[in-house]
Amino acid sequence: MANQQPNSGNPRVDIEYRRKKSAEEMKHQVITFAMMIFLTIVAFVAAGYEGFSAWFIVPFILILAIVQVIFQLYYFMHMSHKGHEAPALFLYSGAFVGFITIIAFLTVIWW
Amino acid sequence: MSTLAQKKGFGAVLWDYLTTVDHKKIAILYLIAGGFFFLLGGLEAMFIRIQLAVPNNDFVSAGLYNEILTMHGTTMIFLAAMPLIFAFMNAVMPLQIGARDVAFPFLNSLGFWLFFFGGVFLNLSWFLGGAPDAGWTSYASLSLASEGHGIDFYALGLQISGAGTLIGGINFLVTIINMRAPGMTYMRMPMFTWATFVTSALILFAFPALTVGLFLLVFDRMFGSNFFDASMGGNTIIWEHFFWIFGHPEVYILVLPAFGIFSEIFSIFSRKRLFGYSSMVFATVLIGFLGFMVWAHHMFTTGMGPIANAIFAVATMAIAVPTGIKIFNWLFTMWGGSITFTTPMLWAVAFIPSFVAGGVTGVMLASAAQDYQYHDSYFVVAHFHYVIVGGVVFALFAGAHLYWPKMFGTMLNELLGKITFVLFFIGFHLTFFIQHFLGLWGMPRRIFTFLPGQGLETANMVSTVGAFFMAAAVIIMLINIVITSVKNEKVGNDPWGDGRTLEWAIPSPPPFYNFKQLPLVRGLDAYWLEKMEGKKGMSPAEPLGDIHMPNNSFIPFVISFGLFVAAFGAMYRADHSWGIPVLIVGLLITLGSMFIRSVKDDHGFHIHKEDLEDNNDKGVKA
Numbered sequence: 001m002a003n004q005q006p007n008s009g010n011p012r013v014d015i016e017y018r019r020k021k022s023a024e025e026m027k028h029q030v031i032t033f034a035m036m037i038f039l040t041i042v043a044f045v046a047a048g049y050e051g052f053s054a055w056f057i058v059p060f061i062l063i064l065a066i067v068q069v070i071f072q073l074y075y076f077m078h079m080s081h082k083g084h085e086a087p088a089l090f091l092y093s094g095a096f097v098g099f100i101t102i103i104a105f106l107t108v109i110w111w
Numbered sequence: 112m113s114t115l116a117q118k119k120g121f122g123a124v125l126w127d128y129l130t131t132v133d134h135k136k137i138a139i140l141y142l143i144a145g146g147f148f149f150l151l152g153g154l155e156a157m158f159i160r161i162q163l164a165v166p167n168n169d170f171v172s173a174g175l176y177n178e179i180l181t182m183h184g185t186t187m188i189f190l191a192a193m194p195l196i197f198a199f200m201n202a203v204m205p206l207q208i209g210a211r212d213v214a215f216p217f218l219n220s221l222g223f224w225l226f227f228f229g230g231v232f233l234n235l236s237w238f239l240g241g242a243p244d245a246g247w248t249s250y251a252s253l254s255l256a257s258e259g260h261g262i263d264f265y266a267l268g269l270q271i272s273g274a275g276t277l278i279g280g281i282n283f284l285v286t287i288i289n290m291r292a293p294g295m296t297y298m299r300m301p302m303f304t305w306a307t308f309v310t311s312a313l314i315l316f317a318f319p320a321l322t323v324g325l326f327l328l329v330f331d332r333m334f335g336s337n338f339f340d341a342s343m344g345g346n347t348i349i350w351e352h353f354f355w356i357f358g359h360p361e362v363y364i365l366v367l368p369a370f371g372i373f374s375e376i377f378s379i380f381s382r383k384r385l386f387g388y389s390s391m392v393f394a395t396v397l398i399g400f401l402g403f404m405v406w407a408h409h410m411f412t413t414g415m416g417p418i419a420n421a422i423f424a425v426a427t428m429a430i431a432v433p434t435g436i437k438i439f440n441w442l443f444t445m446w447g448g449s450i451t452f453t454t455p456m457l458w459a460v461a462f463i464p465s466f467v468a469g470g471v472t473g474v475m476l477a478s479a480a481q482d483y484q485y486h487d488s489y490f491v492v493a494h495f496h497y498v499i500v501g502g503v504v505f506a507l508f509a510g511a512h513l514y515w516p517k518m519f520g521t522m523l524n525e526l527l528g529k530i531t532f533v534l535f536f537i538g539f540h541l542t543f544f545i546q547h548f549l550g551l552w553g554m555p556r557r558i559f560t561f562l563p564g565q566g567l568e569t570a571n572m573v574s575t576v577g578a579f580f581m582a583a584a585v586i587i588m589l590i591n592i593v594i595t596s597v598k599n600e601k602v603g604n605d606p607w608g609d610g611r612t613l614e615w616a617i618p619s620p621p622p623f624y625n626f627k628q629l630p631l632v633r634g635l636d637a638y639w640l641e642k643m644e645g646k647k648g649m650s651p652a653e654p655l656g657d658i659h660m661p662n663n664s665f666i667p668f669v670i671s672f673g674l675f676v677a678a679f680g681a682m683y684r685a686d687h688s689w690g691i692p693v694l695i696v697g698l699l700i701t702l703g704s705m706f707i708r709s710v711k712d713d714h715g716f717h718i719h720k721e722d723l724e725d726n727n728d729k730g731v732k733a
Contacts, residue, residue, distance in 0.1 A: 094316060097316045097403050104352065109348055
């Protein structure tokens with residue numbers, strides 16, 4: 001895993017490579033952090049602006065929320081790294097089951 | 112019960128089991144507790160059949176009959192079948208993947224004690240003003256109207272034991288993902304381990320739905336909310352959806368491990384590799400996946416409309432495909448094999464036609480239009496007993512005989528085992544086959560009696576006679592267990608002679624650290640592979656070294672006991688002034704012991720290399 005600390009004493013560990021990798025990752029994190037703040041501002045503006053109807057605002061904010069969750073998982077919780085296949089599988093399966101449940105409740109019970 | 116610890120006094124053994132975190136001992140606890148509840152549920156089943164033996168019977172009253180019927184279903188599913196399945200998963204799965212214990216031994220113990228106290232709480236309802244009486248499904252419109260505390264016992268008891276099951280499932284998942292021995296890739300895992308894996312995933316996704324449903328029910332009944340009360344703006348159908356989003360995966364949670372046990376048995380006693388291993392894995396995963404799309408087939412008659420009914424009907428029928436793959440693979444495993452009809456193999460062979468019969472009526476019921484005819488009739492009762500008894504209970508009997516030597520170091524008597532099988536097999540078909548026809552002749556489910564002259568007398572009497580055959584079979588099995596335990600003739604590593612997977616490469620019962628050195632797995636059926644190359648055991652994958660082991664702990668027992676106390680407080684809160692204090696005290700016990708667990712450092716202990724080298728006489732290898 002790329003996020004392991006280079007403190008192993010193994011002479012084959014390429015510290016230069018690790019350093020480059022970490023710098024790159026830091027860059028990604030800063031960019032996503034800025035984007036997340038930007039998306040949050042957009043969401044607030046959308047909710048505050050009088051001209052939009054609720055039929056636009058609600059789905060729009062939900063989409064922004066999903067994008068933020070993906071940023072959070074992949075860039076801050078390191079799901080983009082190797083070794084996260086099993087958590088990803090279970091996360092998506094769980095989301096899928098939850099989604100099916102909500103769809104069923106929306107379509108079969110309430111409408 | 113323990114055959115392991117005869118040198119210790121009874122108190123020491125009891126304390127050992129109360130505090131144990133060893134997966135093998137927890138398996139024995141699950142087996143004993145699950146077996147006890149199985150007998151209890153069986154007793155309730157006998158009362159049901161005695162009441163229905165003749166028309167206009169007054170063996171039990173109508174109200175008591177409802178309680179017995181509810182407790183029979185609830186006990187058998189939650190407190191007998193699931194823990195017994197968990198017993199085999201705990202006993203065998205870590206051995207099959209070459210692990211020294213499960214990933215979280217403390218949580219394993221906590222899971223058991225939560226289940227145990229939940230089960231005890233539920234059954235105390237018999238002595239405290241009446242058991243739940245709204246059926247094991249406890250549909251909200253009925254259960255909200257139920258007087259007394261029966262349904263409260265149901266909701267709180269299942270909440271506690273459900274938490275234990277969830278903990279157990281997560282534990283197995285982490286164990287299988289992280290603790291496989293070197294070389295044990297996913298596609299080299301024994302079929303029972305695969306079944307455990309998929310089952311645990313189903314538990315992880317299905318039980319939260321039950322938890323939510325039960326919480327809503329508890330709030331509706333005890334704290335004045337109106338989630339399910341249509342007159343107050345709620346919706347009673349929501350309970351049904353929540354219950355079946357949990358309840359349908361639940362039946363696969365039960366039957367997939369049964370499939371796993373049978374896969375092992377067919378392979379061992381046909382002396383052949385499991386036919387179509389990868390398609391078996393695929394089918395298991397697919398059944399698990401489809402299991403979440405079909406819950407509403409239990410609700411065709413609630414008025415969901417033709418489109419929803421059609422979708423769920425087609426999805427349900429699709430499950431017959433992976434199940435069919437499995438059936439054919441088992442048949443092909445036997446084909447051309449060198450078959451020995453031991454007791455486990457008899458159960459396995461009998462399972463195929465019995466379970467297929469249940470599957471076929473399943474497809475009939477899946478057809479939404481037909482279901483309007485079958486709904487709430489004895490046809491449904493016959494169907495689900497064919498799949499659950501013909502699938503799960505057969506597997507539990509088969510697994511008990513197969514794994515008894517691995518769990519206790521002694522072999523159950525084969526002759527008595529075969530007598531058990533014959534009696535149970537005859538009794539099972541006698542009891543439930545005729546119930547298909549009772550349903551088609553118009554006998555509804557869950558009625559406490561029927562009138563003479565409606566053509567239902569003979570069939571009901573036949574059904575009752577069959578139930579007595581099954582009771583006799585269970586009694587003979589108990590006698591078998593007692594005789595075996597008293598004789599106490601120890602057996603070696605591989606008592607069946609044809610063991611294929613890692614658990615048969617180590618002593619019976621295994622030492623508490625399981626593997627002195629982790630084994631190197633070179634393929635599917637790792638032990639068989641080594642045997643075929645003339646080796647006596649597994650090649651070790653690591654040098655002999657210190658083994659880190661967890662310490663025993665009494666805390667899981669206390670945490671669970673606290674919830675048990677708190678449940679009484681929550682239930683009697685409205686009736687008695689001591690309710691709230693008891694609720695608080697119970698939660699304090701639980702949270703306090705969790706706090707102690709968090710702050711107290713418990714690093715476990717090491718078995719030193721030197722101590723491991725000493726006991727060569729026990730023949731511990733790899």
